Amino acid sequence: MATEVVCPTNVLESALHQLDEVAALVNLDPAVHLKLSKPKRAVAVSIPTHMDDGSTEVFVGFRVQHNMDRGPCKGGIRYHPCVTMDEVTALAMWMTWKCAVVDIPYGGAKGGVICDPAQMSERELQNLTRRFVYELVEVIGPDRDIPAPDVNTNERTMGWLMDTYSMQYGYSIPAVVTGKPVCIGGSLGRAQATGRGIVYVTREALKTLDMPIEGATVAVQGFGKVGGAFAELIAPLGAKVQAVSDVSGGVFCGDGLDIFALQRHVAETGYVRGFPGGEEIANEDLLALDCDVLVPAALENVFTAENAESVRAKLIVEGANGPTTPEAHDIFVDRGIFVVPDILANAGGVTVSYFEWCQGIQKLFWSEEEVNRRLERVMVGAYHQVYERSLSLGTDMRNAAMAVAVERVAEAITARGIHP
Ligand code: GLU
Numbered sequence: 001m002a003t004e005v006v007c008p009t010n011v012l013e014s015a016l017h018q019l020d021e022v023a024a025l026v027n028l029d030p031a032v033h034l035k036l037s038k039p040k041r042a043v044a045v046s047i048p049t050h051m052d053d054g055s056t057e058v059f060v061g062f063r064v065q066h067n068m069d070r071g072p073c074k075g076g077i078r079y080h081p082c083v084t085m086d087e088v089t090a091l092a093m094w095m096t097w098k099c100a101v102v103d104i105p106y107g108g109a110k111g112g113v114i115c116d117p118a119q120m121s122e123r124e125l126q127n128l129t130r131r132f133v134y135e136l137v138e139v140i141g142p143d144r145d146i147p148a149p150d151v152n153t154n155e156r157t158m159g160w161l162m163d164t165y166s167m168q169y170g171y172s173i174p175a176v177v178t179g180k181p182v183c184i185g186g187s188l189g190r191a192q193a194t195g196r197g198i199v200y201v202t203r204e205a206l207k208t209l210d211m212p213i214e215g216a217t218v219a220v221q222g223f224g225k226v227g228g229a230f231a232e233l234i235a236p237l238g239a240k241v242q243a244v245s246d247v248s249g250g251v252f253c254g255d256g257l258d259i260f261a262l263q264r265h266v267a268e269t270g271y272v273r274g275f276p277g278g279e280e281i282a283n284e285d286l287l288a289l290d291c292d293v294l295v296p297a298a299l300e301n302v303f304t305a306e307n308a309e310s311v312r313a314k315l316i317v318e319g320a321n322g323p324t325t326p327e328a329h330d331i332f333v334d335r336g337i338f339v340v341p342d343i344l345a346n347a348g349g350v351t352v353s354y355f356e357w358c359q360g361i362q363k364l365f366w367s368e369e370e371v372n373r374r375l376e377r378v379m380v381g382a383y384h385q386v387y388e389r390s391l392s393l394g395t396d397m398r399n400a401a402m403a404v405a406v407e408r409v410a411e412a413i414t415a416r417g418i419h420p
Helices: 011-026 031-035 086-101 122-135 153-169 191-208 225-237 259-269 283-287 325-333 348-361 369-395 397-416
Strands: 040-049 057-065 071-079 107-114 147-149 217-221 239-245 251-252 279-281 293-296 316-317 338-340
Touching: 011 031, 011 086, 011 259, 011 325, 011 397, 040 086, 040 122, 057 071, 057 086, 057 122, 057 348, 071 086, 071 122, 071 153, 071 348, 086 107, 086 348, 086 397, 107 122, 107 147, 107 225, 107 369, 122 153, 147 153, 147 225, 147 348, 191 225, 191 293, 191 316, 191 338, 217 225, 217 283, 225 239, 225 259, 239 283, 251 283, 279 283, 348 369, 369 397
Parallel strands: 071 107, 071 147, 217 239, 217 293, 293 316, 316 338
Antiparallel strands: 040 057, 057 107, 239 251, 251 279
16 A cells, blocks of 8 residues: 655654753763763664565665663664664664663664565565674674564564574574564563553553543554554453554544454454444544543654644553654643653563563573563553652653653663773
8 A cells, every 4th residue: 555654854853852851850960961862883784685576676774772881782673764874863762761761671772774665575575684684793692782673573574683693603592682483482472562561551540640441532543563452452451442543544433443353354454444343534633532542653753743732632652662742742741641651651562572582591481471460560660660750850751751761871871980
């Protein structure tokens, strides 16, 4: 399906603005502030790739390691036409805060390749992935930088990554990547972990706002790995998922969509559009829906100065990374909309990635119940730490999450000192 691609802009400016705000709020050491405003390492590579028609295409890919003071770098790889070095740098910075806010021993990284996977065959994607990983063999590693899935990458991509990396050393090195298939060392529960984590923080935020989850009305932008799992897991708790959208458009049903029927429709047709169990709704109308909970679960810059005034949800839980520009953030704060920020809300994915890495290193695997139980403990604990911090600082949840995260990273930087 041909859809118009509007690339998010100024994403790095937004990330740096957030850092500057929190630096002022917590009186951050200027040297630490300066260090955190730049990535530790940023690599750009060209990726010559055999295409099915016999031609060779040369793609461009990036890996940015923002910080590794608290542990190895961690973060996904996205395949998208809009990828830029600046975007990947912002996403790497957000990974540093995300790992710190849930207190897992990682720094932040991100990778991306400028390509349109919807136009590529499986074989072309495999060729691209293998050559990209080969170019990064010196940069990534189980104790150095551990990739994972992100936008348009999945278990299959991570399997190729693990294999390519392992082939360079002559033995299997599963801990170089997370989000890989369970049969080669992936973790049970990883596939739904981001969506499940969003459910846990949504539940806690509704308690904070004194709103019952039973009957709460929900809208979800994005019906992929994150939004799809979230909708599937929140519906059985009694919430009414009224609207869902993807790149093809949206569907709405006032009494709540049948999410499992919608999943089947998407499995058959590839898209949300045309689902017989609801009416069509445009993406901008979904974002302005009069609902209790709104979950952006697609790309950056969904909420801007142009549309933030029209949002009517009481609670926004950010499933995507960077969906709210700084201008929209200020509007939401002024209007009293409670926002659980991305670095907290969607940290369930990287948390179970951490569990996968630990299980792989120990070669001792947990049941899905064990994974979910530990995930719940981490997410609920982090939510309450951030909420308490927002009360003690007299600030919103984004600034509070940033304060918790940046202070943890700053403490590590100070403990280690600067080399040489
Ligand atoms: N790409 C996901 C994120 O943005 C997961 C990263 C990971 O598991 O390392 O959080």
